[in-house]
Amino acid sequence: MPVTIGVPLLALFLQAFLAWRIPLFSYVDLPLLVTIFFAMARRNPVAGLLTGGAIGLVQDMLGPYPIGIYGIAKTVVGFGASSFGAKLDAENAGVRMLVTLGFYLLHATVYFCVARYMVNLTLHWSWGRGLLAGLVNAFLGVGLYHLLDKLKERT
Amino acid sequence: MDFLLGRYRNLTILVGVLFLQVLGLAVQVKRNPDADDTRLIRIWAVDAVTPFEKILVGMQNGGRNLWHDYFFLRGVRAENRELKQQIEDMRLQQVRLSEDAEQAHRLQQLLAFSEQVIARTVAAQVIGSSASDLSRSIYIDKGSNDKIAPDMAVITAGGIVGKVLRVYPSTSLILMINDQSSGVGAMLDKSRLQGVVRGTPDGEVILERVMSDEQVTPGEKVVSSGGDQVFPKGLPIGTVTEVAPGREMFLNIHVKPAAELSRLEEVLVITEKQERGTVAESGTRVRAADVLAERLPSVPDKPATPADAAPAPPNPSPVPAARTVSSPSTPGASPLPASPPAKKAASTGPSALPSPSNSNGGASLATSSKAKKLALTQSPSQPPASDDNPH
Numbered sequence: 001m002p003v004t005i006g007v008p009l010l011a012l013f014l015q016a017f018l019a020w021r022i023p024l025f026s027y028v029d030l031p032l033l034v035t036i037f038f039a040m041a042r043r044n045p046v047a048g049l050l051t052g053g054a055i056g057l058v059q060d061m062l063g064p065y066p067i068g069i070y071g072i073a074k075t076v077v078g079f080g081a082s083s084f085g086a087k088l089d090a091e092n093a094g095v096r097m098l099v100t101l102g103f104y105l106l107h108a109t110v111y112f113c114v115a116r117y118m119v120n121l122t123l124h125w126s127w128g129r130g131l132l133a134g135l136v137n138a139f140l141g142v143g144l145y146h147l148l149d150k151l152k153e154r155t
Numbered sequence: 156m157d158f159l160l161g162r163y164r165n166l167t168i169l170v171g172v173l174f175l176q177v178l179g180l181a182v183q184v185k186r187n188p189d190a191d192d193t194r195l196i197r198i199w200a201v202d203a204v205t206p207f208e209k210i211l212v213g214m215q216n217g218g219r220n221l222w223h224d225y226f227f228l229r230g231v232r233a234e235n236r237e238l239k240q241q242i243e244d245m246r247l248q249q250v251r252l253s254e255d256a257e258q259a260h261r262l263q264q265l266l267a268f269s270e271q272v273i274a275r276t277v278a279a280q281v282i283g284s285s286a287s288d289l290s291r292s293i294y295i296d297k298g299s300n301d302k303i304a305p306d307m308a309v310i311t312a313g314g315i316v317g318k319v320l321r322v323y324p325s326t327s328l329i330l331m332i333n334d335q336s337s338g339v340g341a342m343l344d345k346s347r348l349q350g351v352v353r354g355t356p357d358g359e360v361i362l363e364r365v366m367s368d369e370q371v372t373p374g375e376k377v378v379s380s381g382g383d384q385v386f387p388k389g390l391p392i393g394t395v396t397e398v399a400p401g402r403e404m405f406l407n408i409h410v411k412p413a414a415e416l417s418r419l420e421e422v423l424v425i426t427e428k429q430e431r432g433t434v435a436e437s438g439t440r441v442r443a444a445d446v447l448a449e450r451l452p453s454v455p456d457k458p459a460t461p462a463d464a465a466p467a468p469p470n471p472s473p474v475p476a477a478r479t480v481s482s483p484s485t486p487g488a489s490p491l492p493a494s495p496p497a498k499k500a501a502s503t504g505p506s507a508l509p510s511p512s513n514s515n516g517g518a519s520l521a522t523s524s525k526a527k528k529l530a531l532t533q534s535p536s537q538p539p540a541s542d543d544n545p546h
Contacts, residue, residue, distance in 0.1 A: 012286055017208055020284035020293060023417050026358070029288055045165040053172055061200035063285040064292045064320050064330050068180040072173060079169050111289065118177070119184055123289070123335050126356040133288065 003151065008034050008055045016062055027133040029104070031055045031070075032077065033141045036103055037148050039078045040085030040096075048085075052078020066119055073110040077103050091149075093142050100141040104134040198323055201294070205326045208283040209296055273387060275427035276310075277301050281419045282326070291334035291358055292317075295422060298325045306385055308425040314391035314413025315339065315379060316422050327424075332392065333358045333416055340382030341392050343371060349380050352392055352410060358417075360393060362408040369406065371398045377410050387428060 011030040019025045035055050039048030056074030060067040081103055088095055108130050115121040279295035297303050299322045309316040309329050317331035330337050333354035341352040341362055348371070350364040362377055375395045381388030393410040401407030 013204055013207060016204055016283045016286040016294075017211065019286065019288065020281065026288050031286070046168050049165075049169050049172055053176070057176075058200055059286050061197045062204060063287040064290050064328055064334070064336070065287075066180055066183040067194070067196070068176045068183070070287070071176045072180075075169070075172055075176065079165070083165075114180070115289075118180055121336050122353075124356050129357055 004038070004051075007148065007151075008038075008051070008058075012055070012058055012062070015059075024136075027129075027136045028140055029107070029133075029137055030144075031059050032074065032104065032107055033100065033137060033144050034148075035074050035078050036081045036100055036141065037145050039081035040090040040099070041148075041152065043082055043086040043090075045079050045082045045086075048078040048082025049075045050078070052076075052081075065115065065121060069111055069114050069119060072114050073107045076110050077107045080106065093146075096145055097138045097142050101134045101138040104137045105130060108134075197321070201323050201326055201328075205282060205294060205296075205323075208294070212280060212282050212296075273425050273427075274429040275425075276423040277303065277426050279303075279327075279422055279424055281422065285328065289356070290336075291331040291354055291416070292320065293329050293331065293419065294326050295329060295424070296326060297424065298323045298327050300324050302426055303327050303424055304426075308386045308390075309422050310390060310425065311414045311419065311422055313415060314393065315386055316414050316416065316419065318385050319424065329422070331416055332412065333360050338383070339386060339392060340380040341377050342380040343395070344376035344378050346370070346375070349382070350408070352377065360410045360412050362395070362410050363401075363405060365406045365408060367400055367404050367406050371395060371406060371408055373397060387425070 008031065011034040015025075015028070015030045019028070035048075035052040038051050042048060042051075052074035053071050056070035056072070057067060059070040059074075063070070081099065084090075084099055088099070090096070112123060112125055115123050277297055279297040279301075281293050282296050283294045285292040285294070295309075303319055303322050305319050305322055307319040309318060315332055317329045317334070317337065319327050320330040321328040331354070332339050332352055335354050335356060337352075337354050339352040340349070342349045343362075343365075346369070348365050348369055350362045352360060352362050355361055365371060373395050377392045377395060379386040379388055379390040379392055391413040393412040395408055396411045397409040399407045399409075
């Protein structure tokens with residue numbers, strides 16, 4: 001239980017604190033990586049979507065836009081990742097990398113659609129940035145999942 | 156219902172959760188955008204995160220100050236000499252600028268311009284960002300307790316940073332000019348062409364709404380136009396780096412921000428602007444000789460003799476005391492470094508700017524010839540030029 005609450009909160013705090021100090025960190029979405037990890041590890045779609053939704057809503061609260069945009073995107077990702085986790089070998093690094101890349105793009109697409117067409121924010125889609133950020137998150141995700149696996153084994 | 160909750164239980168819950176969030180979003184979008192939309196839930200989230208950020212920033216600053224103030228003092232003497240030299244150079248430059256400003260101010264008075272001056276600012280420290288890779292917003296360590304309010308302009312010595320979007324008791328969320336949803340009324344410094352400065356998904360800054368048949372050259376400065384009623388006119392925004400044809404007969408102008416948006420540590424929030432009247436100051440003109448005497452105190456006074464004791468400089472202090480239009484009353488509040496005399500200095504540089512409400516605001520240069528003509532016709536009634544007075 002402490003890990004379930006503590007790790008997402010730490011990820012949100014680090015995202016807010018580090019993204020400002022390390023410019024490259026703005027490509028990283030730590031809360032998303034944590035959402036994918038927990039969803040795939042539990043393999044329970046309901047737990048996955050609720051975890052993703054909660055993390056997304058807190059992320060929305062810290063941002064400038066209406067609450068719910070990240071919430072919806074991460075709910076979808078949490079549901080999808082947990083469904084995948086039940087069917088794939090979630091321990092394999094290659095699978096994890098591909099899944100993370102795919103879910104990053106899904107997350108960005110859902111976020112963009114909700115922000116653009118529901119909230120009417122003037123956002124512009126950038127394939128270059130999306131793909132680059134997806135790759136960065138996929139590589140970082142593999143390392144992070146390894147660390148979280150160790151943490152899970154200890155607890 | 157049982158069938159739905161049984162066979163499609165997961166999908167039903169997903170749809171339900173998504174529906175609730177969409178409903179929540181719709182309520183927020185439907186609400187009056189002018190209303191204060193700082194929800195209690197946001198305050199809780201921000202209050203849960205920012206204290207840790209403040210502690211970490213405090214520790215970081217403490218460590219850095221310890222290093223810089225006690226251990227890393229090599230080369231300080233040489234640097235001190237250089238800085239003193241720079242101060243002397245800047246004093247000379249300031250004298251020239253104050254004369255120009257005085258002249259401009261006279262012309263503005265003749266044309267019945269009203270001016271908007273930055274009366275008070277609050278210095279704040281950047282403590283974090285919004286935890287979102289798609290928005291460019293930062294948190295500062297000052298909030299409503301320090302009289303910060305939404306839509307206040309945030310600047311640095313370099314230029315515009317953004318505006319206050321949301322205010323909490325001890326922190327505020329700043330939307331920077333390179334955010335995709337931001338917009339700043341801007342104009343090109345030389346050609347006075349007006350447009351809108353926006354952010355891009357990559358965090359770059361572009362100037363929009365400039366027609367493609369206009370001549371814009373890289374290197375030209377972009378300043379605020381004042382049309383957005385948030386930023387006073389004339390604050391530096393950036394420099395044009397690239398000009399390319401854009402969509403719908405408009406140019407795509409890339410701008411390099413004047414403020415280092417990715418390395419901000421301290422910012423100034425403009426908490427008070429003043430409309431300066433045009434007639435009130437007509438009797439407060441100061442002679443250029445007095446300004447020189449005040450600004451160049453390093454010239455030693457002659458030994459006092461009965462003959463020259465009377466015209467001694469009025470302010471013998473080595474550095475003129477900072478004078479502001481109004482002194483800050485809150486802790487951490489710092490007035491912009493104003494140069495004496497305050498009212499005159501306020502009309503120099505970005506701190507004194509024609510009001511956006513002024514209908515002639517964008518055409519100040521275009522009307523300068525008219526102003527000169529007016530000045531010539533009215534000059535006999537004016538006091539004699541200050542430089543003519545024997546000092």
